Amino acid sequence: MQQHEHNTIHRWTDFVGTVTREILPRHQGVLVKSLGDGLLVRFETVLNAASAAHxxxxxxxxxxxxxxxxxxxxxxxxxxxxxxxxxxxxxxxxGINLAARLATLAGPGETIAGMSAYMELAAALAGLGQPGETIGNAAARDALTNGIDATCEDLGDCFLKHFDMPVRAYRLGPASPQPYLTGRRDYGRPMAPTIAVVPFEARSDTRAYLDVGNLIADGVICRLSKAVNLKVVSRLSTAAFRNRPDLAAQVSDVLNATYVLTGSYVADGDRVLVSAELCQASNNQVIWARRSSGSVGDLLAPDSELTSRIAQEVHTAIFETEVEQIRTQPLPCLESYSLLLGSIALMHRSNKQDFLQTRTLLDELINRHNRMAAPHALLGNWFILRLTRGWSEDRVQEAAEALRATRAALDRDPSDALALATEGFVHCHLLKDLEVARQRCDQAINVNPSHALGWLYRGTIQAFLGQSDAAVEATRRALELSPLDPHRYYFESLGATAELSAHRYESAERLARASLALNRMHSSTWRVLTIALVHQGRMDEAREAVRNVRHLEPNLTVDSYLARMPNADLDTGRDWARCLAAAGLPRGR
Structure with missing residues (x-):
């Protein structure tokens, strides 16, 4: 405006002239006032008002x-x-004030209509608009015929400035490219993709094996249902699709599934050969396929090896697919579940650039779902990982930002277990207040006794405090509760820390090596392995392990390690620092 003031004023006066000379007479409208950058107009009917706005x-x-x-x-x-x-x-x-408020809810080129019969509602509806939107209330909408006079989209109850109660609002006409509000149905869109597992087809007509396909589907569904970031459709809903052509498209349309797992099997005696494939329902593209063999008896076991293997590989394939979406699609084109799964996956990648990109994804999620706790809690977790990896630039500032994120999550849902557990770890690693940290994790577990991260963080805090038996019990419980977690290496690494505190050095080594088999770039795991090896007297192997620590963190010393560890002044911290020094980690600069 300031750079093109003369041109802007000229264009606005031309526009007002067009409105007063052509549009208002055509729609029986009366200009009440021109406000310099807005107009107040009254009409005898809602239909005339909506037509004039268009x-x-x-x-x-x-x-x-x-x-x-x-x-x-x-x-x-x-x-x-x-x-x-x-x-x-x-x-x-x-009602005049309400109309103005409704306009603030509109996006560019949109019209928002309110519901109340009072003029204050009209002002509120105007507040719902962005540039180019028309916003209307329910009373206004009821005077229109949907699809003939205007298309109407329910935006739900909206909170408006200076109005104590929310106002029901509707968008008249299509949404603009930059709507201020998304449709009511969009706010409820899940941040987790939906997978439908269709009972597998028999490749033979042997009646004795007709239920094997149901057993396979049941086992995979049971396993996948433990994954907190997936929605799994019941087999009772997917059974009707077995043996149908164009299956993925039908399942997507009817069950709104993002992914569809289908397959077939051949059984001979106790042996069964299973072919499975996972499709992305939107384009029917196969993103994973596998042939596996096992026994029919195995399918009857609660922890079937065959169905567990299929579920694990499917879970991994979904995460990898969403990461690929993140790498190839612009943010506005990504589904919220892609942002969520992509951020969870990239947050634990060893590449610093991937880790930093996670912040952008989480900010976008928060922008879309600001009233949901999970994105804020994940942002708090991001700050913890940034510190524990040695990438923190200002510990005090990042502690404040992490707490701000977890507070935002708990403001939205005081009983959110993820937010409580994450805030516990913020108090542990960033504020070094182990007692408050333990209390927060206890709250998380009380809210949700099956929350794996709550158990994992509580066990780690107990390990720092030297409460070794409780620490081992908690971290083992976490591993049991999250068999498909894409960050199992993280669970095993912290589980190894708990085993260290209990002086179970062989168990600590076993878990650390299992973790490193999944992620060799996690420095903390190499430190745990070093300490376990020193306590077993295997110094050559310990020195080799500490070389990996120094490769990943070239500036790490015993002093800087103690400076960032929450248990530096406790027996566990002093013992672990001594072991690192014995293996060759420099004392100081």
Missing amino acids: AMHRAAARQNAGFPSDQHFHLRAGLNAAFAWCDAQDVYGT
Whole structure:
């Protein structure tokens, strides 16, 4: 505006002239006042008001032709159906204020309509609009015929400035490319993809084996249902799709599934050969396929090796697919579940650039789902990992930001187990307050006794405190509760820490090596392995392990290790630092 003031004023006066000369007479509207960058207009009917708003949007779009995008004019319109008091100078009533507020809810080129019969509702509906939107209330919407006079989209109850109660609002016409509000149905879109497992088909008609396909599906569903970041459809809903052609498309349409797992089997005696494939329902693309063999008896076991293996590989394939989406698609084109799974996966990658990209993904998730606790809690966890990897630049500032994130999560849901557990680890690693940290993790477990991360973090804190038996019990419980976690290496690494505190050095070594088999770039695991080897007197292997620590963290010394560890002044911290020094980690700079 300041850079093109003369041109802007000229274009606005031209637009107002078009409105007063052409649009308002056509739709029986009366201009009450021009506000410099807005108009207040009254109509006798909602239909006339909506039609006039649509005509104004079109007039503004025509006027934008030939100008660069940063000089475009866009209207935000708010409609309200209400009584008003009028005289020769103005119109009066609280409904006027409501219309203005509704306009603030509109996106560029949109119209928002409110529900109340009062003028204050009209003002609120205008507040719902962004530039180019028309917003209307329920009373206004009821006067329109959907699909003929206007398309109406329910935006739900909206909170407006200076209004104590929420106002029901509707978007008239299509959403703009930059809507301020997404449709009511979009706010409820899950941040977890849905997978449908269809009972596997028999490749022979031997009646004795007809239920094997159900057994395979049941076992995979049971295993996948333990994954907290997936929604799994019941077999009772997927059974009807078995043996149907074009199966993935049908399942996607009817069950709204993101992924569809199908397969077939051949049984001979106690042996069974299973072929399985996982499709992305949106494009019917196969993203994973495998042939596996096992026994029919195994399928009857609660922890079937065959179905567990299929479920694990399917779970991994889904995460890898979503990471690929993150790498190849712009943020606005990504589903929220892609952002969620992608951020969880990249947060634990060894590459620093991948880790930093996670912050961008979480910020986008928070922007889309600001009222949900999970994205804020994950952001708090991001700060913890940033510190434990030695990438923190300002411990005090990042502690404050991490607490701000977990507080935001708990403000939205005080009983969110992830937020409570994460805040516990913030108090542990960033604030070094182990007692408060333990209390937060206890709260998380009380809220959700099956919350794996709550058990994992509590066990780690107990390990630091030297409460060794409780630490081992808690971390083992965490591993049992999260068999498909994409970050199993992290669970095994912290489990190894708990075993160290209990002086179970062989168990600590076993878990550390299992963790390193999944992720060799996690420095903390190499430190745990070093300490376990020193305590077993295997110094050559310990020195080799500490060389890996120094490769991953070239600036790490015993002093800097103690400076960041929450148990530095406790027996566990002093013992672990001594072992690292004995293996060759430098004392100081």
